[in-house]
Amino acid sequence: MSQAVPAGQKLWSGGKSPYNVEYGKLMMWFFLMSDAFTFGAFLISYGSIRFASNSWPDPNHVFRNFPLIGEMNIPLAFVSLMTFILIMSSVTMVLAVTCGHNNDRKGVIKWMIWTIIGGLAFLSCQAWEWTNLHSEGAWWGSIATEAGSHFLNANGSTPTTNFSNFFFTITGFHGFHVFSGVIINIIMLIKAWRGDFDKRGHYLMIEKAGLYWHFVDLVWVFVFTCFYLL
Amino acid sequence: MSEVHVDSTGHAEPNFSTKAIWKTFWILLFITLAELLLAIVYYEKHFIPKHMLNGLFVIGTLAKAFFIIAEFMHLGHENKNLIFSLAFPAMLFIWFLIAFLWDGDSYNNLRNKYDSHYVEKSKTPVGKNPGVE
Numbered sequence: 001m002s003q004a005v006p007a008g009q010k011l012w013s014g015g016k017s018p019y020n021v022e023y024g025k026l027m028m029w030f031f032l033m034s035d036a037f038t039f040g041a042f043l044i045s046y047g048s049i050r051f052a053s054n055s056w057p058d059p060n061h062v063f064r065n066f067p068l069i070g071e072m073n074i075p076l077a078f079v080s081l082m083t084f085i086l087i088m089s090s091v092t093m094v095l096a097v098t099c100g101h102n103n104d105r106k107g108v109i110k111w112m113i114w115t116i117i118g119g120l121a122f123l124s125c126q127a128w129e130w131t132n133l134h135s136e137g138a139w140w141g142s143i144a145t146e147a148g149s150h151f152l153n154a155n156g157s158t159p160t161t162n163f164s165n166f167f168f169t170i171t172g173f174h175g176f177h178v179f180s181g182v183i184i185n186i187i188m189l190i191k192a193w194r195g196d197f198d199k200r201g202h203y204l205m206i207e208k209a210g211l212y213w214h215f216v217d218l219v220w221v222f223v224f225t226c227f228y229l230l
Numbered sequence: 231m232s233e234v235h236v237d238s239t240g241h242a243e244p245n246f247s248t249k250a251i252w253k254t255f256w257i258l259l260f261i262t263l264a265e266l267l268l269a270i271v272y273y274e275k276h277f278i279p280k281h282m283l284n285g286l287f288v289i290g291t292l293a294k295a296f297f298i299i300a301e302f303m304h305l306g307h308e309n310k311n312l313i314f315s316l317a318f319p320a321m322l323f324i325w326f327l328i329a330f331l332w333d334g335d336s337y338n339n340l341r342n343k344y345d346s347h348y349v350e351k352s353k354t355p356v357g358k359n360p361g362v363e
Contacts, residue, residue: 011311019312026312033316040323044330051334054342054352060273075273080266087258094251094302147356156355214302218295225291229269230284 028208032215035177039219042173043226046166055153057143057163059228062150067128079228082125083220086178089118090217093185097210100203105192108206112189115213119182126175130168138164167227174216174223181216184209254301258294265290 011018019026050056060075067078092114099107137144137151143164144151151159188209197203265287272283300306305313342349 011309018309019315020309021312029312029316033319037319037323040326044327047327048330048334051331052337052341054338054349060269076266076269080262083262084259087255087262090298090302091251091255095248098248098251145356149356152356153352155353157352158356211303214298217302218298221291221294221298225265225287229265229287 022204024204024208025211028211032211035215036219039170039173039222042170043222046170046226049162049166053160053162055155055157057151057159058154061152062133063228064150065132076228078125078129079224082122082129083224085118085122085125086217086220089115089122090214092118093210093213097203097207100197100206103198103203105195105198108192108197108203109189112185112192112206116182116185116189119178119185119213123175123178123182126171126178130171133164133167138167140165140168170223171227174219177216177219181209181213184212250301254297257297261290261294 011020017023017026021029063079064073064075065078066072066074092111096108096111096115099111137149141161141164143149143159143161145158149159151163153159188206191197192203192206197205268283268286271277272280305316
């Protein structure tokens with residue numbers, strides 16, 4: 001499925017990119033690789049600590065709340081909504097990139113607006129999640145350990161602050177990426193609206209911003225699995 | 231939306247179809263819902279061992295990652311050199327993962343063996359179960 005290269009053309013003979021992409025796009029991919037290793041290292045350290053522990057808080061008990069409905073018990077419903085929102089915003093981003101390929105300025109503006117709304121919605125959900133957990137006694141360096149706490153380990157024993165430290169650090173680092181992605185998308189929207197890309201002749205910058213946004217979604221898929229499912 | 235158009239560099243290339251994008255979206259949604267269904271059914275009735283459930287979650291996550299990278303980020307349609315330049319370090323990552331999880335497990339085994347205070351503290355229930363007074 002790679003792009004067709006004329007027969008006999010040697011990719012590594014110099015004069016053109018052996019990857020057949022422009023410089024900025026290649027650099028974005030390499031940056032995303034480095035960022036993937038950073039997140040990967042965080043998640044692997046989380047995994048190491050969990051493997052080193054006899055028991056761990058049960059996600060079905062920790063993540064059972066949903067905004068506006070009080071003390072109902074629906075495990076994982078809220079995080080499912082957050083995952084759906086982020087995946088949808090990835091879809092709208094791809095649609096924006098596609099419109100960019102067709103030099104459709106109005107389409108790019110429309111889909112970028114939806115992507116930004118999706119990103120802001122996700123951040124709001126994450127803020128609610130953090131506030132909710134904090135009100136129940138979890139934060140960096142603290143976790144509710146008394147009988148009846150929803151943070152008790154699955155085998156009933158006293159939880160350590162490992163859980164809350166890792167949760168807030170990793171979801172915080174991810175949320176920071178979502179936030180910076182929203183800022184970048186807003187800048188892309190303004191540039192598209194002003195006609196900067198029409199003047200330039202191509203919408204490649206939207207594509208690069210799109211790569212960053214998809215990366216943010218990709219990381220969430222792993223974070224969601226590690227903290228809420230496993 | 232699959233007619234050929236000429237891009238800014240003057241080369242003719244196929245239009246990026248939105249059909250593949252929506253197809254990928256439905257696949258991602260389906261996998262996520264399947265994972266959630268598994269999690270909820272397991273919560274009500276432990277129908278398979280936990281580590282088997284975890285294995286299914288990991289497979290689902292890797293499938294989602296593959297589709298996001300290949301279709302949303304378009305890497306599946308790029309030059310083979312680029313794909314491999316990114317995939318090769320990722321393969322080294324698998325070794326990183328296994329090594330550290332194995333190490334964590336070894337630490338746990340050693341601690342259980344030599345630290346009786348830890349064994350007692352980490353296996354004595356505080357209350358009945360999480361969330362129960």
